[in-house]
Structure formats: C-alpha cells, structure tokens
Amino acid sequence: MKPFLRAILDFLSPPLCHVCRAFIPDAGELHICPACREQLTPVITPLCSVCGIPFDGSGQDHVCGACLTDRPHFDSARAPLLYEGSVRNLIHSFKYDRRTHLRRPLALLIIEHLGTFLNAGRFDMIIPVPLHRSRLRSRGFNQAILLGSLLAERLSLPMPVNLLDRIRKTEQQVDLTAAQRRQNVKGAFAVIVPERVREKRIILLDDVMTTGSTVDECALELKKSGSVGVSVVTIARADR
Numbered sequence: 001m002k003p004f005l006r007a008i009l010d011f012l013s014p015p016l017c018h019v020c021r022a023f024i025p026d027a028g029e030l031h032i033c034p035a036c037r038e039q040l041t042p043v044i045t046p047l048c049s050v051c052g053i054p055f056d057g058s059g060q061d062h063v064c065g066a067c068l069t070d071r072p073h074f075d076s077a078r079a080p081l082l083y084e085g086s087v088r089n090l091i092h093s094f095k096y097d098r099r100t101h102l103r104r105p106l107a108l109l110i111i112e113h114l115g116t117f118l119n120a121g122r123f124d125m126i127i128p129v130p131l132h133r134s135r136l137r138s139r140g141f142n143q144a145i146l147l148g149s150l151l152a153e154r155l156s157l158p159m160p161v162n163l164l165d166r167i168r169k170t171e172q173q174v175d176l177t178a179a180q181r182r183q184n185v186k187g188a189f190a191v192i193v194p195e196r197v198r199e200k201r202i203i204l205l206d207d208v209m210t211t212g213s214t215v216d217e218c219a220l221e222l223k224k225s226g227s228v229g230v231s232v233v234t235i236a237r238a239d240r
Contacts, residue, residue, distance in 0.1 A: 018105050019086045030105050030112075041082040042113060043237050051212055052077040052237060066240070072212060074204065074219035077232035080113030083208050087236050091207055095143050103143070106207075106235050107150040114233065118155060121231055124200040126152050126159040129218055130166040130189070147235070148205045157203070164218060165192050173214065178240060181213040189218050191225040198226030203233050210238040 015024050019036035032040075047054045048064035051072060055064075081087045094102040111118070128144030136142060145161055152159035168188040173181050191197060202222055204215055209232060219230040 018090060018102060030108050032105060036086055039086050040109075041084060041087075043079055043082060050074075050076060052079060052209070052232075053240070054082075054237070072216045072219065073223055074212075074215060074230045074232050077209060077212060077215065077234070078114055078117050079209060079234045079237035080109050081236050083210075083236035083238035091235060095139070095207065098140065100141060100146060103146040104150060107147045107154075110147070110151065110233060110235060111154055117231075118203070118233070121203070121229075122201060123155075123157060123203050123229075123231070125197075126155070126157050126203045126205055127164050127197075127218075127222070128159065128161060129204065129206040129214060130161075130164055132166045132169045134169055143207050144205050147207065151203075151205065151233075160196065163191060163193055163196055164221070165190055173210070178211045178213070181211050182216075185214050185217045187217075189221045191221050194225035197222055200227050201229035202227050202231070204230050206232070206234050208236050208238055209234045211240050 015031055016022065017024055017033040017036055018031050019039075020033060022033050022035075024031065024033050030037075043052065043054050046057070046059040046061050048067055049061045050063050050067040053064055083091070090102055090106060093099045094106060126148045128142060128148045130144075131139070131142045142161075145159075148159045151157075166188055167190045170184050170188050173184060176184055204218055204222070206215060209215060212232070215232045215234075219232070222230050
C-alpha cells in the first residue's frame with residue numbers, strides 16, 4: 001500500500017531537484033539530485049581554525065594571517081559550502097525571489113556537513129543575525145530565522161529572536177570594501193536582554209559570510225553582554 005500511495009503522491013506532486021528541476025525517484029529530505037550535489041563545493045581542510053576560510057593545497061587547519069593580525073570577537077566560524085554556482089543561486093532564490101521553501105535543503109546541508117562541529121560545541125542557543133525593521137518589512141522575512149527554525153528543531157536548541165536587535169539601518173554590504181563594511185555595521189547591533197546570553201555558548205546564524213564584519217559586530221555585543229562563546233554558522237563562505 002505504501003508504494004502505491006507514494007506513486008500517487010509522486011504523480012500529483014513529483015519530487016524535483018531544487019537546482020535543475022529534474023525528477024528524483026528517491027528524493028529524501030534534501031531534494032537535490034546526485035548530479036547537482038556533485039557540483040556543490042564543500043569547504044574542506046585546510047582552513048582557518050578561527051574564521052573558517054579555506055586555504056589552497058594540503059595541510060592542517062591553522063589561524064590565517066588576517067585573524068592573527070586582527071582577532072575577531074567570535075571564537076570560530078564555519079560554513080559547509082563555498083558561495084558559488086548552485087549554492088549561490090539557491091541562496092539568491094531563497095532571499096530575493098521569496099522561495100522560502102528552500103530554507104529546508106539549505107538548513108539540511110548545514111546539518112549534514114557541520115554535524116560534528118555543531119555537536120562538539122555544546123551550544124546553549126541559536127541567535128539569528130537580525131535585519132533592520134525597514135529591511136524586514138521590504139523582504140517580508142528574516143532568512144536567518146527561517147534557517148534557524150529547522151536547525152533549532154534538529155539540534156534541540158532554543159532560538160530566541162528578540163535578544164539581538166539591529167538598532168541602526170545600514171547600507172547593503174555587497175558593494176563595500178572590507179574597511180567600509182566594518183564601519184557600516186559599527187554600533188548597528190544591541191543585545192536587548194543581556195542576562196539571557198550571560199554565560200551562554202551561542203551559535204550566531206546567517207546565510208553567507210564574506211569579510212565577517214557583520215557577525216563580528218554581533219559577536220562583540222554578545223561578548224560584552226557576558227556570552228562565554230560565539231560560533232558563527234552560515235550556509236556558505238565567500239571570498240573576502
């Protein structure tokens with residue numbers, strides 16, 4: 001009976017690859033076909049043990065020159081995939097084309113690739129990077145909150161969405177230099193209820209990390225409020 005019902009469901013709503021839209025006979029939870037999965041570029045060792053940026057060649061993880069020169073306020077940052085090709089397209093469709101159902105495969109990719117990192121951290125909560133109210137109104141949703149809802153469920157962690165606030169409107173970071181990005185987000189965030197993050201180990205969640213200026217400013221405020229650990233998790237890692 002179950003195969004028959006599955007056949008009916010596949011006929012009425014066929015499982016299609018989120019990337020190429022091909023039919024997948026056994027889609028599982030991810031709904032990305034094997035051919036498209038092979039095109040996803042994972043972030044692998046060697047990488048910076050702090051900011052998570054990958055190095056060329058082989059070797060062990062170590063701290064990159066940028067983190068040695070100017071140590072970020074977060075303790076570590078990890079992303080499962082490089083921000084290119086199909087991943088870039090999925091994230092863009094998720095954020096700007098309002099294809100909010102893509103939060104599921106994107107969150108599942110985080111869990112699949114970063115399971116060891118997430119479980120070893122003994123985290124107390126997930127905090128999504130907030131949007132300013134004006135940006136939230138125009139977009140209609142915070143992509144980090146949508147991603148975090150599934151992560152919080154799978155990791156059995158709370159995800160309060162009112163502890164960290166973006167108190168100042170900032171420019172879009174995409175066209176700014178690294179120095180301009182740092183200045184753009186300076187003082188843009190505040191912890192609303194400091195006692196709730198005190199002595200907590202936090203997953204700070206966003207979609208893409210480039211220079212890390214946004215998450216670094218968030219981590220600064222969380223550490224000032226007493227957090228004992230902030231680890232950044234994103235779907236993808238872009239070049240600085």
